[in-house]
Amino acid sequence: GGSGATYQYQQSQQPVQQQRTSTIKLVDPYQKCSAKRKCFDHNGSSGGSSGVESVKVGAPLGGGPATTAKTVAHGKVALGGGPHNTTKGTNSAQADGDYQLVQHEVLYSLTAQYEVLEFLGRGTFGQVVKCWKKGTNDIVAIKILKNHPSYARQGQIEVGILTRLSQENADEYNFVRAFECFQHKNHTCLVFEMLEQNLYDFLKQNKFSPLPLKFIRPILQQVLTALLKLKQLGLIHADLKPENIMLVDPVRQPYRVKVIDFGSASHVSKVVCNTYLQSRYYRAPEIILGLPFSEAIDMWSLGCVIAELFLGWPLYPGSSEYDQIRYISQTQGIPAEHMLNSATKTTKFFYRDNESTYPFWRLKTPEEHEGETGIKSKEARKYIFNCLDDMGQVNVPTELEGGELLAEKADRREFIDLLKRMLTMDQERRISPGEALQHSFVVLHHLLDYPHCSNVKSSMQMMEVCRRPAPPYATAAAVSQAQAIPPSLMPNYVHSTNGSVTLTFNNQITNQVRIVKQDLGYIEVGFI
Incomplete structure (x- = not known):
C-alpha cells in the first residue's frame, strides 16, 4: 500500500479522454x-518471429530450472523444455527445425569441444544449453539456432551484430561476451559467457x-x-x-x-x-x-x-x-x-x-x-x-x-x-x-x-x-582461459562457416587475454 492513494477493486471503462484524477x-x-x-x-x-518463451540463457549454475529429460534410441537422454516428437533414424533435427540435443553430446568447433550438460531454455529461434568447454574449467552457454531458412537470415544478422559488438569492451558496456560461432550438423551455434540469473x-x-x-x-x-x-x-x-x-x-x-x-x-x-x-x-x-x-x-x-x-x-x-x-x-x-x-x-x-x-x-x-x-x-x-x-x-x-x-x-x-x-x-x-x-x-x-x-x-x-570495470579477483575460469587460448588464435582469426556468414572474434580474444593477465597479477600479490 502507499500513503495518499485510494485503491479500488474494479475496472474502469470510462473514456480515457476524461480528466485523470490522482486515483x-x-x-x-x-x-x-x-x-x-x-x-x-x-x-x-x-510466440512470433523472434520472441523468447522461457529462455534462461544464464540460469544459476548450481540450481537452474529442472531439466526435462526423456529416453530416446540407443539409451541416450534427450534434453528439452517440453514434449518432443522423437525423430526416427539418424535425423538430428526436430520437425520445427530444432536440433535434437542429447545429454553429454559433444559439439565441435574448429578450436574447442563443448560437452552438453543441461538444457536452459527454448525460444522461437532455437534453444540454449549449458556446456563445459573440454580441457578447461569454463562453463558456457551455447545458443543453437533452428536450421529453417526463415531463421537463417535472422541468425546471420545476429552473427553480424555480435561480430561488431565483439570489437567493443563487453564488460565496460555491459554486453554479454560472445566467444565464437560455429556450425554443428547444419545448425549455427553461438557461444556466450555463462551468466547467473535474469531479472524476471x-x-x-x-x-x-x-x-x-x-x-x-x-x-x-x-x-x-x-x-x-x-x-x-x-x-x-x-x-x-x-x-x-x-x-x-x-x-x-x-x-x-x-x-x-x-x-x-x-x-x-x-x-x-x-x-x-x-x-x-x-x-x-x-x-x-x-x-x-x-x-x-x-x-x-x-x-x-x-x-x-x-x-x-x-x-x-x-x-x-x-x-x-x-x-x-x-x-x-x-x-x-x-x-x-x-x-x-x-x-x-x-x-x-x-x-x-x-x-x-x-x-x-x-x-x-x-x-x-x-x-x-x-x-x-x-x-x-x-x-x-x-x-x-x-x-x-x-x-x-x-x-x-x-x-x-x-x-x-x-x-x-x-x-x-x-x-x-x-x-x-x-x-x-x-x-x-x-x-x-x-x-x-x-x-x-x-x-x-x-x-x-x-x-x-x-x-x-x-x-568499476571489474572486481580485483581472478576466477578459476579466468585462469583456465589463460591456459586454454592457443597461440594459433592470437593472429587475425576468421572462421567462415558458409559463403554468407563470416565471424571474426580476434579482438574479443585479445581482450580476454588482457583481462586474464590483469587477474593473474592479482593472484601474484595474494588477493585470492
Missing part, C-alpha cells in the same frame, strides 16, 4: 491472469516483491550505458525485457548486469516500419501503431522494465495489442494527433470522428474492439494508474522517518521524473541514453542534501561499485 486502482493479478508470462509475442499472439527469475525468486530504488539505480545505469553504445553504433536491440537483462554474479558483484539476446537486433538504417518487434509488455507505441521507429524503442522498453522492478509487476501487461495501447492510453492519455494521423495501424485501435470537436480520435471500447476482431479484452494489471505520477505513492516504506523519509521522497520524485521522460509517447521527445545517464536520479545530485542517511550512503556505494 490508483488495485487489481488482484492472481485472479485476473495466470503467473505464466504471455508478453513474448511478436505478432499479436503467443530474480523477481520471481523474491515473490515479485518491489525492488528498492537503491537497487534499481545501478541496474538502470548499466543498461543505459549499453544503450548508449548501441546508439553510437547505430544498433537497435528491439527485445529489451527482464528476461534479457542478466545478473552476472549476485554473490560477488551484486546488481552487476549485462544485456543479452541480440536475436531481434537490427541496424537503424535497415529497419522496416511494419515489422513486429519487442515483447508485448515492453512494446513502444510507435511499434504498436505502425510508425517509423528508431533506437528510441529500446528506451521505452527500459522504462517499462524499471517500472516493473519498482512495482514488482509489469506496468502494462496487455494480453493483446489493443489491451496494450488501452493500458498506455488510460494512464498517459491517447497518443498525439500527429502520431495517430501518420500511423498505419491507428484504425485497428481508434475511431476517427470528423464531426466531433478536438480530439478527432478516440480509443475503441473493449466491446467495439471485440465485436470487430473477436478478441476479448482482459484485465491483467496489478495497479491501474490514472497518471504516472501516482506510481510514487505506492509501496512507500513505512519504517522511514525524518531525513530518511525526506530522502526517499526526493528519490521517488526524481525516479518518476526520469520514468516519464523514458515513457514519453512521442519518440522524438523521448529522453536519449546520454541524457538519461546525466539525470539527477542516476547521478544522485538530489541526495547530496542527505549525506548522513544510511540509504543515501548505500546508494552511493552501490553506484560506485557498478561503475
Whole structure:
C-alpha cells in the first residue's frame, strides 16, 4: 500500500479522454491472469518471429530450472523444455527445425569441444544449453539456432551484430561476451559467457516483491550505458525485457548486469516500419501503431522494465495489442494527433470522428474492439494508474522517518521524473541514453542534501561499485582461459562457416587475454 492513494477493486471503462484524477486502482493479478508470462509475442499472439518463451540463457549454475529429460534410441537422454516428437533414424533435427540435443553430446568447433550438460531454455529461434568447454574449467552457454531458412537470415544478422559488438569492451558496456560461432550438423551455434540469473527469475525468486530504488539505480545505469553504445553504433536491440537483462554474479558483484539476446537486433538504417518487434509488455507505441521507429524503442522498453522492478509487476501487461495501447492510453492519455494521423495501424485501435470537436480520435471500447476482431479484452494489471505520477505513492516504506523519509521522497520524485521522460509517447521527445545517464536520479545530485542517511550512503556505494570495470579477483575460469587460448588464435582469426556468414572474434580474444593477465597479477600479490 502507499500513503495518499485510494485503491479500488474494479475496472474502469470510462473514456480515457476524461480528466485523470490522482486515483490508483488495485487489481488482484492472481485472479485476473495466470503467473505464466504471455508478453513474448511478436505478432499479436503467443510466440512470433523472434520472441523468447522461457529462455534462461544464464540460469544459476548450481540450481537452474529442472531439466526435462526423456529416453530416446540407443539409451541416450534427450534434453528439452517440453514434449518432443522423437525423430526416427539418424535425423538430428526436430520437425520445427530444432536440433535434437542429447545429454553429454559433444559439439565441435574448429578450436574447442563443448560437452552438453543441461538444457536452459527454448525460444522461437532455437534453444540454449549449458556446456563445459573440454580441457578447461569454463562453463558456457551455447545458443543453437533452428536450421529453417526463415531463421537463417535472422541468425546471420545476429552473427553480424555480435561480430561488431565483439570489437567493443563487453564488460565496460555491459554486453554479454560472445566467444565464437560455429556450425554443428547444419545448425549455427553461438557461444556466450555463462551468466547467473535474469531479472524476471530474480523477481520471481523474491515473490515479485518491489525492488528498492537503491537497487534499481545501478541496474538502470548499466543498461543505459549499453544503450548508449548501441546508439553510437547505430544498433537497435528491439527485445529489451527482464528476461534479457542478466545478473552476472549476485554473490560477488551484486546488481552487476549485462544485456543479452541480440536475436531481434537490427541496424537503424535497415529497419522496416511494419515489422513486429519487442515483447508485448515492453512494446513502444510507435511499434504498436505502425510508425517509423528508431533506437528510441529500446528506451521505452527500459522504462517499462524499471517500472516493473519498482512495482514488482509489469506496468502494462496487455494480453493483446489493443489491451496494450488501452493500458498506455488510460494512464498517459491517447497518443498525439500527429502520431495517430501518420500511423498505419491507428484504425485497428481508434475511431476517427470528423464531426466531433478536438480530439478527432478516440480509443475503441473493449466491446467495439471485440465485436470487430473477436478478441476479448482482459484485465491483467496489478495497479491501474490514472497518471504516472501516482506510481510514487505506492509501496512507500513505512519504517522511514525524518531525513530518511525526506530522502526517499526526493528519490521517488526524481525516479518518476526520469520514468516519464523514458515513457514519453512521442519518440522524438523521448529522453536519449546520454541524457538519461546525466539525470539527477542516476547521478544522485538530489541526495547530496542527505549525506548522513544510511540509504543515501548505500546508494552511493552501490553506484560506485557498478561503475568499476571489474572486481580485483581472478576466477578459476579466468585462469583456465589463460591456459586454454592457443597461440594459433592470437593472429587475425576468421572462421567462415558458409559463403554468407563470416565471424571474426580476434579482438574479443585479445581482450580476454588482457583481462586474464590483469587477474593473474592479482593472484601474484595474494588477493585470492
